[in-house]
Amino acid sequence: MTDLMEGTSGVATATTARIALASRGDALTPYLFDALARRFAVVGRVEPELTTLQRYGVAALTVRPGRSAWAERFYKSGIAARLRSANAAEQLRRLPEQPDVVVQVHALFEQTLAPSVLYIDCTHHQSAEHWPAWNPLRGRALEEWYRREQATYDAADHLFAFSEPTRRSLVENYGQRPEKVTVTGAGANLPSLPAHRRKRPSGAPTVLFIGNDFVRKGGEVLLDAFRTVRSAVPDARLVLVGTRPTIASQPGVEVLGRVRDRARIAELYRDATVFCTPSFFDPYPLVLLEAMAFGVPVVATDQCGVPEMITPGETGLLVPSGDPQRLARALLESLGDPVAAEQRAAAARRDVEERFTWAHVADRMTPALDALSGRGR
Incomplete structure (x- = not known):
């Protein structure tokens, strides 16, 4: 585990490691990716989300009463995961230059074309334990999701956890080696830090x-x-x-x-x-x-x-x-x-x-990314 107080200078470091960046478009994505682009050579971005035709097909196979349950089942279906992996593989093959490392925000897809790292906010085990509404799967569907999640973590070369509870879940619930997981925290989703107000606002509390x-x-x-x-x-x-x-x-x-x-x-x-x-x-x-x-x-x-x-x-x-x-x-x-x-x-x-800026997060990720690309040896 990497302590959050280490490697937090926020100063860009020179490196020539080539990385590809993958995300579903989370709000944090532009901030993290910009910080990583200041340290590494980004050879391309991968957006493995389903095509319109794929979405219609998965939606028809996963339809359930209730919009939220349907949405969770849609995202966590095995067919959707396989399609995202296929989409990602095709996009990676089309990149003009192959990356040394693929960086994914969350566990989006499986790929074998380059070393892979995942940036994970929480595991399914955490959400199932603490907020069951995020866990609409039952029986064989749930077992399949856990198998797929386990296989995705096993196949990754390194795992970046937002927090210590997530690191602990990856190690204890999914059998990941402690040295394979780094706690990186996260940053404020702001293009720059705002001016710090110096006095209590006037008006009603x-x-x-x-x-x-x-x-x-x-x-x-x-x-x-x-x-x-x-x-x-x-x-x-x-x-x-x-x-x-x-x-x-x-x-x-x-x-x-x-x-x-x-x-x-x-x-x-x-x-x-x-x-x-x-x-x-x-x-x-x-x-x-x-x-x-x-x-x-x-x-x-x-x-x-x-x-x-x-x-x-x-x-x-x-x-x-x-x-x-x-x-x-x-x-x-x-x-x-x-x-x-x-x-x-x-x-x-x-x-x-x-x-807690995205530059600090990128600093904490850099040693593992350099090591995987061969630049840190």
Whole structure:
């Protein structure tokens, strides 16, 4: 395992290793790929997603009642995995220059044309244990998915884990050698770090929540906790950003829905008194790093990789998942002691600068990529 405090200079290093980059288009992709491109020669990008015809075929074979269950089964079907592998192999063969290493964001496909590394936020074992709604497969379909996941990890030459819990799952649940797995963390999805605000915003005390999966990210618990907050701080506001939840009207709660304008998101961060992400299961919430980068005091739950991002009492406040009373107390502590809250926020901002940018992630990946390409020998 590689400690997160090692190799975090963020300074580009000269190397001629040739890499190909593969992703499904996750929000983090442009930031990570840009950081890697500053260190390596990128010979091409692979987008193994299904063609329109392939999507129709897989959709017909995996249809189930309920959109979310259908979507999970669609993505995790064996036929979809095989098609993605075939698409990737064809795209890799067409590259003008063959890569020394193929870097995949998540476990997308299997390939044998070059050494392969995977960047993994969580394993299926983690999601099945902590958030069963992400696990619609049963019986033979589930067994097949685990076999395919196991084979993908076995075939990879190195594994980059977002967090220590994911590293532990890869080793304990999938039998991967400890030296094959490096914990790299992640970075804030920002083109550059914003100016750090130096004072508490004026106006009504405002709790900001940003998340597209309201229930999994603890939105209902936050609503419950906010009732307690509101009784103690009558002018407090709760601003909800993301997928618009179906909730009853509640005093002080403002539902904005999806906000795609990044300038507006920056404004919401600047106006927030505290940022809260009380998830039940969130492998490595990058939105938390965004809030820290903007210098907003944060309150979160101590699940998954969050304890690696937040030092309790120093860079933020952590509470157990699903506990509205503890959450309310933490929110009231942040609202009621602005000096301490801003001190934690300033320390969190420094942590982002020193540990949680995509340049730092690329630094942590570089030794393994150099070794696989033969450049580090």
